[in-house]
Amino acid sequence: MLSKVLYDLCHLLSTPYDNLNLVPDMSPYINHLILEKIYLDKLQLYKYRKFINSILENIHFTYKYSILEKNKEIIKLKLNLRICFKLKNAPTKIISSYISEYITILENLQNNFKIQLLIENEDNPILYNYLLDTPLSKIKCLKYYKDDFVIETNFPLINSTNETFNTCESSFYLSARDRDSYSFNILSACTYAETFALTPNPEYKYFEGIGGDCTNFASQILYSGGLKKNKIWAPYTNSWIRVQELYSYLINNNLAIKVPNDSLLSKGDLIQFYTPKIGRYFHNGFITYKLPNNDCLYCCHSYNKLNYPLSEIYPNKYPTLRALRFQ
Structure with a gap:
């Protein structure tokens, strides 16, 4: 039954x-x-x-x-x-x-x-x-379901797995030579994203159940696309496995530029979702296809998705996103 x-x-x-x-x-x-x-x-x-x-x-x-x-x-x-x-x-x-x-x-x-x-x-x-x-x-009130409050107790916010690791400060800046010595291969990044979207790469740690694997997976995709590891961005530094630190690292070092609005999203963009119930940007995805109706397909971990339509979760589940594009 x-x-x-x-x-x-x-x-x-x-x-x-x-x-x-x-x-x-x-x-x-x-x-x-x-x-x-x-x-x-x-x-x-x-x-x-x-x-x-x-x-x-x-x-x-x-x-x-x-x-x-x-x-x-x-x-x-x-x-x-x-x-x-x-x-x-x-x-x-x-x-x-x-x-x-x-x-x-x-x-x-x-x-x-x-x-x-x-x-x-x-x-x-x-x-x-x-x-x-x-x-x-x-757990109390099992027989009563409400959208935002089900339990008669206080529960802690999610502590990111990333706090387990001691790393360098995310304010680290690459030299101009290091910054300019890479080219981003969108095809390689997309191939990696599709290959390991549902089944994680066993060569890396998998953080499901201990804070989430979305940024760890996003960094793997970017590395496959051509970004180079260094003392600030490598497994499993803060910049490698935390949403905000990855964003700051990429922007501060001019490795990516912010896409001005969501109508301009394209294949190869990194997207980050603002999660209202947590109160910050808490999730990443990587766009693998742009469709004729202006929708996008993306891959991600933690809520493992392969070529999943962005329209299924944005803006109804995530009202805000930001996107980065690589040179």
Whole structure:
């Protein structure tokens, strides 16, 4: 029964709004407030897709889950959902794919399961990590779902993994000779991004679950594109694995220029997203394709995405972004 509920949930989460008639009725198995939010989010995205003429085709999903904790009435589990699709206006043979991670808490009454809490990592990373690490005995109000406040307690902000490492100051400046001795190869950078978007390169540390891997992956992409390592920018210095420090390093050393507005985004740009629930720029992506409708496809880690449409998360999930272009 649990597997059936989770399968139907994943079916629902992976189905666009205009095809929801194909999804089994989930109302007996999910809190109505969660269901309402899912439908409203899908409706909003459907309207935006229609506005920019973005059509998803050949959608399919796989999922896996692990039970983190359970008692007689409650189960807390981690759900990984991988969704693959094709964009109608994308180049031939380009497949888009992404992995969403959820913490799910279900009520279990005589083997009848009902989802009472569903938190996606990218949607609310602070709450996701809190729930991941907090025992059920300390989580209250399980039967009540609210968008911004689910738990009757204070939980700490995410501490970036990057603070684990002692590094040089990010105010370091390259010499003119070092700064001018590289050329950026967009094709090489994009090839690396696509190769390791969903499966991390085993030659590097992977920081998933300990602060996030997005900047570490972005730096790997830039290195593959031609940026040279040095004492300030190398695995795993602050400038290599922290969002703001990478930005400062690139700008201060004239290795990249800021793109003046999002309508000018192009293949090979590094994009950084402002995360409202954290209050700072907290996430990176790298653009691998520019589409005819002015949308872009990008790759990233931590919320692992391969050639994922920027329009799916900007501006609805991330209202602000900044972009850097390499010489």
